[in-house]
Amino acid sequence: MTPLVVELLVLPQSTELPDADGFLAVAGLFNAQQREIWGNDDFCETPRAQLARLRSTPTRRRQLLVARAGSAQVILGVAQLNFPLTDNLHTGTMNVVVDARARRRGVGAALCAAAEELAAADGRRTLIAETDHLLGGGEGTAGEGPASFIPQDAAASYALACGFRLELVERISRLDLPADGAGEGFPDSAAGAGYELVFWQDACPDALVDAYAQLRQKMSTDAPLGGLDLVPEVWDAPRVREAEGKARGMGYGVLVCAVRHTASGELAGHTVLEVARSKPAVAYQDDTLVLQRHRGNRLGMMLKAGNLRQLGLHFPEVQRVYTWNAEENRYMLAINEQLGFRPIGYAGEWQKELSLD
Ligand SMILES: CC(C)(COP(=O)(O)OP(=O)(O)OC[C@H]1O[C@@H](n2cnc3c(N)ncnc32)[C@H](O)[C@@H]1OP(=O)(O)O)[C@@H](O)C(=O)NCCC(=O)NCCS
CATH class of the missing domain: 3.40.630.30 (Gcn5-related N-acetyltransferase (GNAT))
Known part of the structure; x- marks a missing residue:
């Protein structure tokens, strides 16, 4: 693979403009991530909706780092970062997706390293990442108790390899109306x-x-x-x-x-x-x-x-409603079960303390 370049992607004004190519590739990666996890389009969003979601606001700065390689500088992966601007100034969140054809070549690790650098340069000492897992989607566990719901799949292995610790497990449930x-x-x-x-x-x-x-x-x-x-x-x-x-x-x-x-x-x-x-x-x-x-x-x-x-x-x-609840939130889970919600998967919330020197 030619050397990997990791750089910030500037959002286009609109998804229809010629300079939107890079953003459209990123939107495609985010949708591929959701399809890969859930096997359907229920968590996919139109590029237009993604563009609106990814714009910064007075309370959140949102940034995209992309990893490019090859003479055509094709985008192989993306890290999306959110930095709160009015509270929790010590934190940031990160979501990394690598094109399925470019995995296990260090693209994810390079994106995480660049994300950490960007976060630390902004004085953020805590980086939080979420991984999503289909129920029964893998062998093995990331630990005991609620952690046992998180399979040791690519996402969890990657989070661990990057130095993150699992801090919270959420149950994802669906109600079929x-x-x-x-x-x-x-x-x-x-x-x-x-x-x-x-x-x-x-x-x-x-x-x-x-x-x-x-x-x-x-x-x-x-x-x-x-x-x-x-x-x-x-x-x-x-x-x-x-x-x-x-x-x-x-x-x-x-x-x-x-x-x-x-x-x-x-x-x-x-x-x-x-x-x-x-x-x-x-x-x-x-x-x-x-x-x-x-x-x-x-x-x-x-x-x-x-x-x-x-x-x-x-x-x-x-026809269907999705909800997320911490596995220890027994009261909320009981209400949802009574209403007919059934578990479809789990989300892991991972955290890493960054060194700010
Ligand atoms: C998780 C993901 C981002 C990893 O990207 P990647 O480019 O393949 O990651 P890297 O090649 O840099 O791997 C870094 C380390 O993570 C671990 N890892 C990554 N994929 C793994 C897998 N399938 N099985 C076991 N360990 C894995 C390994 O320790 C790896 O180091 P090694 O290859 O030297 O053993 C990628 O699989 C992906 O896009 N998955 C879907 C989106 C997602 O789940 N994102 C996580 C949200 S933060």
Whole structure:
């Protein structure tokens, strides 16, 4: 192989312009990664949606490193890096994909080394990477307990070889919705008295946006984090609007169900579902949170069942919903199992401490 060049890729203004070639190759690698893991297109995204997702915002700088080789400087692999800009300034996340035809030749290792250098130069001492694994997708384990769900496949072996440690295991589950009217079967108002559901699509009402920002902030550390070196995110109204703008740019419809404590008017929790309009059969579960002081009132089930009913009304073409939960999050897992979610795989969250000298 001719010498490998690892360099930053500048995002094109649009996927249609002639300078978008490199980006289109990268988008193809990300989709190939998802197909390879899951055997279907449910986690693939159009290049346009990927371009919108990969743009930096005031709260996240996103960068792409590409590895090129040969006289034609073909892209053999990519490392995607995210650097928070308003909190967790000591961290970054990394996702590396290497073209299946170019593996075991050191491309992944070169991308990881360049990613670490970029992160360390920015003062980031902690790098986090995620690996996804289909249920029953391999022999052997990366350890004991929840770690035993992670097979020792290429992704896990690579993470270990690069010096990462497994800190958290998430179960990935799917709910197959009944063909006849998705939301009908989910329990209506299973919660105790004193609470009411509030729904919105795509944009939070102005009157609720500060309270909603507080819920989003709480979500960043209330869900189990295992040994991940993360501190609470900072959320305010502009950040909520930024996230809504990103979803819009990516062509996603977003359904939010919040629960209000009727006596105090306080928002006690929320849950979020997203649907890519280019892929109307699939929905993804995002946050679900109930504030500590309101727990024990079956609000988790009330929220999730409520939003699944809304999904049936607003996105009747959705056939399946995916969700991610820490394996130790027994309460959330129990609710999801009751709703009919079944495990399809596991995600490993890996962490490496970088030397900043
Ligand atoms: C994981 C992945 C990025 C590795 O890329 P790669 O270019 O093949 O990696 P390298 O050749 O640099 O391998 C570095 C080390 O990782 C380990 N490794 C990589 N692939 C492995 C495999 N299939 N089996 C066992 N160990 C493996 C080895 O220790 C290897 O060193 P060695 O070849 O000297 O033994 C690639 O398989 C891939 O793109 N997979 C799909 C996407 C993914 O899972 N990404 C991980 C998210 S961070």
